[in-house]
Amino acid sequence: MTPPADSQVGKAVKAVDRAHVFHSWSAQGLIDPLPIAGAEGSYFWDYDGNRYLDFSSQLVNTNIGHQHPKVVAAIQEQAAKLCTIAPGFAVDVRAEAARLIAERTPGDLDKIFFTNGGAEAVENAVRMARLHTGRHKVLSAYRSYHGATSTAINLTGDPRRWPSDTASAGVVHFWGPFRYRSHFHAETEEQETERALQHLEELIAFEGPQSIAAIILETVVGTAGILVPPPGYLAGVRDLCDRHGIVFILDEVMAGFGRTGRWFAADHFDVTPDLMTFAKGVNSGYVPLGGVAISAEIAATFDQRPYPGGLTYSGHPLACASAVATINAMAEEGIVENAASIGENVLGPGLAELAARHPSVGEVRGMGAFWALELVKDRDTREPLVPYNAAGPANAPMGDFAAACKQRGLWPFVNMNRTHVVPPCTITEAEAKEGLAALDEALTAADAHTV
Numbered sequence: 001m002t003p004p005a006d007s008q009v010g011k012a013v014k015a016v017d018r019a020h021v022f023h024s025w026s027a028q029g030l031i032d033p034l035p036i037a038g039a040e041g042s043y044f045w046d047y048d049g050n051r052y053l054d055f056s057s058q059l060v061n062t063n064i065g066h067q068h069p070k071v072v073a074a075i076q077e078q079a080a081k082l083c084t085i086a087p088g089f090a091v092d093v094r095a096e097a098a099r100l101i102a103e104r105t106p107g108d109l110d111k112i113f114f115t116n117g118g119a120e121a122v123e124n125a126v127r128m129a130r131l132h133t134g135r136h137k138v139l140s141a142y143r144s145y146h147g148a149t150s151t152a153i154n155l156t157g158d159p160r161r162w163p164s165d166t167a168s169a170g171v172v173h174f175w176g177p178f179r180y181r182s183h184f185h186a187e188t189e190e191q192e193t194e195r196a197l198q199h200l201e202e203l204i205a206f207e208g209p210q211s212i213a214a215i216i217l218e219t220v221v222g223t224a225g226i227l228v229p230p231p232g233y234l235a236g237v238r239d240l241c242d243r244h245g246i247v248f249i250l251d252e253v254m255a256g257f258g259r260t261g262r263w264f265a266a267d268h269f270d271v272t273p274d275l276m277t278f279a280k281g282v283n284s285g286y287v288p289l290g291g292v293a294i295s296a297e298i299a300a301t302f303d304q305r306p307y308p309g310g311l312t313y314s315g316h317p318l319a320c321a322s323a324v325a326t327i328n329a330m331a332e333e334g335i336v337e338n339a340a341s342i343g344e345n346v347l348g349p350g351l352a353e354l355a356a357r358h359p360s361v362g363e364v365r366g367m368g369a370f371w372a373l374e375l376v377k378d379r380d381t382r383e384p385l386v387p388y389n390a391a392g393p394a395n396a397p398m399g400d401f402a403a404a405c406k407q408r409g410l411w412p413f414v415n416m417n418r419t420h421v422v423p424p425c426t427i428t429e430a431e432a433k434e435g436l437a438a439l440d441e442a443l444t445a446a447d448a449h450t451v
Contacts, residue, residue: 010035010047039066042424042431053435055423056413060254061280065424074325087314097320100327104263107272109293114315118253118279119147121290124309125275126151129214129247132301139215141176143224158224159389174203178227180363189230197236209244219265222254226372234271248273257281258425261340261368283326289319339425343368350436360446371421378451384417397449404442
């Protein structure tokens with residue numbers, strides 16, 4: 001239920017924000033942050049009484065929706081019992097969170113190192129791989145995002161890397177599969193898999209396999225486009241890693257914990273990595289939490305050798321309590337299954353219908369509650385609706401589309417020439433159809449910029 005509007009409070013919140021908050025990824029003088037009064041389930045609202053259907057899940061992390069009562073209660077209960085304790089102690093909620101996660105990870109990824117978020121998880125996974133192998137180089141894909149800390153931003157394969165790219169972190173980028181914009185001139189998914197793997201194998205040979213510690217991939221690429229790997233690709237990467245003694249890291253920060261309709265996206269492809277990073281959906285972002293799931297072999301490296309890494313808030317009790325409550329709620333309420341069903345029966349077919357009606361939609365792709373629309377100027381040439389990394393006037397078509405969504409009570413996730421359809425995994429069929437109807441109307445703004 002949206003509370004009564006109070007625009008004066010909203011103005012006061014915004015004034016203090018503009019005076020003191022330094023926002024991420026932003027030119028501070030050019031942004032106009034919306035003051036938020038509250039949220040519940042699939043919706044959030046501002047102080048003017050405007051309610052928005054959250055088709056972004058904020059930053060694709062509120063997998064169980066806003067203000068889930070079981071998770072809120074668990075945080076309150078833990079706060080009354082034990083707010084914080086150093087990571088060197090054994091604590092019931094930390095142990096239980098690790099057990100519940102390990103119970104769901106593939107293979108023997110049974111040891112959990114907790115971090116405060118996804119970027120720190122990636123940092124530590126890479127450190128573990130380098131120490132385990134004694135090698136330094138790490139291979140990562142273009143069209144990827146792994147975080148904004150030092151190593152993670154160098155691993156990232158999108159323009160957010162550029163201002164912070166030291167070109168000295170031992171990172172080498174390669175092209176992953178993406179048949180709609182294939183770098184391998186592939187006409188089928190089978191060709192895309194074969195040629196992408198050949199490209200990676202040649203890169204390994206030219207870089208020197210004995211120097212490569214790890215290959216890191218988002219299981220399903222998130223921010224850079226919801227790119228579902230074609231059949232056989234991840235298994236092929238697993239084989240390359242095995243042949244050359246390279247650690248295989250899957251980044252499940254965005255794709256994990258129900259987002260794709262499975263507990264982990266790796267479950268769709270029957271592939272087990274050596275290390276798996278997670279965050280976001282593990283507790284829907286209610287309290288900052290991330291981590292690395294570690295294979296038995298890599299964990300054994302540090303049985304008698306100290307692991308040189310740690311964080312003051314690793315496995316924070318409030319965060320772990322929220323993770324325990326989140327995972328249990330997801331299991332009890334069938335939230336993972338709901339994401340799969342909504343994707344198969346509502347979002348997938350509904351987005352395909354939108355694509356048939358709107359010339360600005362070049363491709364629909366995704367699974368579960370994890371979808372993207374590739375927006376184009378011309379379907380035949382596949383020219384993007386806006387240029388790569390467009391800003392200012394060049395990005396106006398996407399700005400028009402986003403504004404049209406918000407005018408219709410839909411909060412979109414927009415990146416470059418794409419809109420991602422990534423609602424909470426708890427979204428109902430009625431809510432999903434409401435979002436699709438708003439999206440249908442908003443796409444007319446994108447259609448206006450097609451040829």
